[in-house]
Amino acid sequence: IVNEYMIKDNISKYPLVILPELYSDLESEIVETIRSYVMEGGSLMVTGTKTAKQLADAGFPFTAEEYTEYPYIPGWCYHSTAYIKRQFPYGMPAYFSVEGGVDYGVTVGPVTVNAENAMVLATLHPSLQDKKGLPMAIVTAYGKGKIGVIGINIGTQYNDSVQYQHRDLIRKMTTMLYDPIARVESSNGICEIVCLSVNGRLMLQVLNAEGGHRDPLLATENYIPPLESVIISIRDDVDIDKVVLR
Numbered sequence: 001i002v003n004e005y006m007i008k009d010n011i012s013k014y015p016l017v018i019l020p021e022l023y024s025d026l027e028s029e030i031v032e033t034i035r036s037y038v039m040e041g042g043s044l045m046v047t048g049t050k051t052a053k054q055l056a057d058a059g060f061p062f063t064a065e066e067y068t069e070y071p072y073i074p075g076w077c078y079h080s081t082a083y084i085k086r087q088f089p090y091g092m093p094a095y096f097s098v099e100g101g102v103d104y105g106v107t108v109g110p111v112t113v114n115a116e117n118a119m120v121l122a123t124l125h126p127s128l129q130d131k132k133g134l135p136m137a138i139v140t141a142y143g144k145g146k147i148g149v150i151g152i153n154i155g156t157q158y159n160d161s162v163q164y165q166h167r168d169l170i171r172k173m174t175t176m177l178y179d180p181i182a183r184v185e186s187s188n189g190i191c192e193i194v195c196l197s198v199n200g201r202l203m204l205q206v207l208n209a210e211g212g213h214r215d216p217l218l219a220t221e222n223y224i225p226p227l228e229s230v231i232i233s234i235r236d237d238v239d240i241d242k243v244v245l246r
Contacts, residue, residue, distance in 0.1 A: 004030045011037045016178040019055075021048025021153040031058050039143030043177040047150040049111045055149075061142050062115035062149055067094060067134070069126040095125040096136055096152070098168045104128060105165035107136075111151040115140040119176070122150070122169050137169055139176045148173040162214070181238060187229035204232065 002010075004027065011017060011033055019034070026034075031054070038044050046052055049064070056064040095104045099121055110124055118140040123133030137150040150169065158166040167190075174180075182204050184193040190209040195202065211224040234240065 008033055011042070012040075014042070016043045016045065016174070018045045019047070019051055020155055022051045022054065025050075025054055028058075031055070035060065038145035038147055041144040043146050043148075044142075045148045045150075045173060045177055047155060048153045049109055049151060052111055052113055052149050052151050056113075060147065062113050062118065062138065062140055062147070064111045064113050064149070064151060067110045067112050067124055067136075067151075069094070069124075069134075095128060096122055096165070097125065097133065098122045098137075098165050098172065101165065101168065103165065105163045107152045107157060109153065110136055112136060113138050113149045113151040117141075121148075121172055121176075124151075137173065139173060146177055148177050179235060181235050183233045185231050186227040189225060189227045191227055191230055193232070202234075202238065206230070206232065 007014075007017070008030065017034065017037065034044060034055075035058075046055060049066075052062075052064040056062055093106050093108050094110060096107050096110070097104050104125070107124075112124060112134045114135045115138055118135070118138040120135045120138055122135075122137035124136045125131075125133040136152065137148070139146060139148045141147075150173065154166050154170070157163075181195045181202070182193055184191050184204075184206055192207040192209045194205040194207070196205065197203070208224055208227050210227065211221055212218045213221060
């Protein structure tokens with residue numbers, strides 16, 4: 001996690017740069033630094049409505065348009081948001097689906113994103129009966145590099161209301177943008193991994209991320225469900241002489 005001024009002269013050393021949802025615009029110099037990074041072969045992930053709009057307006061190779069198709073929900077007409085059109089995108093829920101999946105998530109305030117010859121990873125839907133949808137997350141080429149764009153504030157919304165579709169989308173996009181040294185998965189829960197290099201040795205720290213620690217009503221925790229069938233995969237270009245489990 002780095003600030004803008006820290007990345008300006010060091011961006012080329014990162015195989016993937018993630019630009020999360022913004023609350024204020026990036027300086028034009030930083031935007032051009034990011035543009036050059038991707039054009040020269042870097043991979044960029046962009047998340048958030050404001051972030052997507054700023055880069056689209058700056059001439060990056062995708063569009064970002066406010067989503068204006070609203071689902072019919074009984075009783076919504078009595079909500080204060082329903083009387084003010086300009087508030088609709090910020091308060092009216094929409095459905096989204098990750099391509100290849102059969103379940104729907106719910107989001108608010110999204111933008112649609114699209115680009116010529118882009119690969120669509122997720123779509124927005126005004127109703128559960130509308131199966132076609134509009135692009136909400138894409139991956140597209142830019143110069144020698146690639147850009148992945150997600151048109152919702154996915155980090156903020158995941159913090160407010162966890163949906164596994166958020167994780168599926170991030171995982172799917174990351175896989176298309178970056179080939180990590182190691183991956184980890186579990187059949188029954190959330191497992192995280194940190195890759196470290198210590199004295200020339202690769203060390204993998206695996207973390208059980210289950211438990212109720214995100215529950216604001218939970219003051220203490222005395223039980224974390226065990227993870228089962230944990231699988232760690234290491235990239236095939238990494239030389240391995242032995243594996244030590246600690």
